[in-house]
Amino acid sequence: MSDMRTIEVELAGRPYEVRVGPGLLERLGAECAGMLRKATVPVITDAHVASLYRGKVDAALNAVGKEARWLVLPAGEQTKSWAHLAHVIDFLLAEGVDRNDRIVALGGGVIGDLTGFAAAILKRGCGFVQVPTTLLAQVDSSVGGKTAINVPMGKNLVGAFHQPALVLADTNVLSTLPPRELRAGYAEVVKYGLIDDADFFDWCEQHGPALLDGDADARIEAVSRSVAAKARVVAADERETTGTRALLNLGHTFGHALEAETGYSSDLLHGEAVAIGMVLAARYSVQRGLMEQLEADRIAAHFKACDMKAEVSELGLECGGQKLADHMLHDKKMDAGTLPFLLMRGIGQTFLARDVEIGDVADFLDGELRSRHPAD
Ligand SMILES: NC(=O)c1ccc[n+]([C@@H]2O[C@H](COP(=O)([O-])OP(=O)(O)OC[C@H]3O[C@@H](n4cnc5c(N)ncnc54)[C@H](O)[C@@H]3O)[C@@H](O)[C@H]2O)c1
Ligand SMILES: O=C(O)C(=O)C[C@@H](O)[C@H](O)[C@H](O)COP(=O)(O)O
Numbered sequence: 001m002s003d004m005r006t007i008e009v010e011l012a013g014r015p016y017e018v019r020v021g022p023g024l025l026e027r028l029g030a031e032c033a034g035m036l037r038k039a040t041v042p043v044i045t046d047a048h049v050a051s052l053y054r055g056k057v058d059a060a061l062n063a064v065g066k067e068a069r070w071l072v073l074p075a076g077e078q079t080k081s082w083a084h085l086a087h088v089i090d091f092l093l094a095e096g097v098d099r100n101d102r103i104v105a106l107g108g109g110v111i112g113d114l115t116g117f118a119a120a121i122l123k124r125g126c127g128f129v130q131v132p133t134t135l136l137a138q139v140d141s142s143v144g145g146k147t148a149i150n151v152p153m154g155k156n157l158v159g160a161f162h163q164p165a166l167v168l169a170d171t172n173v174l175s176t177l178p179p180r181e182l183r184a185g186y187a188e189v190v191k192y193g194l195i196d197d198a199d200f201f202d203w204c205e206q207h208g209p210a211l212l213d214g215d216a217d218a219r220i221e222a223v224s225r226s227v228a229a230k231a232r233v234v235a236a237d238e239r240e241t242t243g244t245r246a247l248l249n250l251g252h253t254f255g256h257a258l259e260a261e262t263g264y265s266s267d268l269l270h271g272e273a274v275a276i277g278m279v280l281a282a283r284y285s286v287q288r289g290l291m292e293q294l295e296a297d298r299i300a301a302h303f304k305a306c307d308m309k310a311e312v313s314e315l316g317l318e319c320g321g322q323k324l325a326d327h328m329l330h331d332k333k334m335d336a337g338t339l340p341f342l343l344m345r346g347i348g349q350t351f352l353a354r355d356v357e358i359g360d361v362a363d364f365l366d367g368e369l370r371s372r373h374p375a376d
């Protein structure tokens, strides 16, 4: 398979591989055969993914003498909940899963985050394999071991760091992903360019539209470059203690507040919120005199060129800036009453600022919620 790429996540004593390329799903059994100790393999997925890929996964496991045992959950962000976590745990216990077994998370970030969290707490931790099927999950959520559910107080507020044993990202499955989901995932691709790789942002400007239109090579390139970027950050700061991993949160303090305000509904997908959040982070950086207006305009223009929303004013929210700022107080980066914030000195120059006043962010958001930008 010449298009196959392997990226290693180098964690001391616990390294694992992320394999990226077309056709990995058909080879699922063979790719992880050495890790599957029993004849049955629990596979957690959602209803959309099951309807598309259950047959392929059954065949791939049968080919190595294994049988998939399925738990099919409803699709969507609301599934990252206490109720579904309990459902997964009860299923795994009924399946007799031991600590040394590996369970499979087949789906997008919702299934990966939920299954990963269940794996973290089942018998104090069992192994799991991530088989991400959305662009977002392939470039971001399947790698790095952040697992979580949402609670009424906020996004991902209950979870654990628990690394997968292996990640298999079959880029062919992206062909069935709805265009809106593809674009949401693409926001997290652009994020890596904005954090510390201006050349990759240039690449996104050149190849992003083709990637979204179905260019298979561009997809493999984007997934593997994104995974390599994330793997470097995770290896440097696995548990987000030094500030390095916090860079991956660019746009998320704004984004999570928008998701909370829209009730984690399908009106606003995580990646859509992050795209708008990164534009807001860039504009707030401009307002603070850190970044050139032209650079922030370039980011918003790129999302618009990809038929993505870049303006918070387009969401039609009825709240003011203070309400969004209130959601931010539940951000996991909160530290003794202050909120470290990801700001930018330019494209590829993101940093963690520790002197941001929440009231100032609320005022800035008031302006953005009402504003129409010149490129609109
Ligand atoms: N753990 C992390 O580091 C991390 C990183 C980024 C995002 N996240 C989390 O990931 C979640 C979002 O993940 P997502 O965008 O993958 O959403 P998702 O899991 O809800 O998947 C999006 C939709 O696509 C469908 N789908 C999945 N694969 C498909 C395919 N190949 N073809 C057709 N349809 C398919 C799903 O059924 C679902 O309806 C959020 O909860 C976010 O917080 C976590
Ligand atoms: O892996 C990370 O670290 C990230 O921050 C990746 C984000 O894209 C992702 O949405 C993550 O779940 C957000 O983390 P949180 O700690 O803010 O919930």
Ligand SMILES: [Zn+2]
Pocket (backbone or CB within 6 Å): 140, 188, 252, 270, 274
């Ligand atoms: Zn994210």
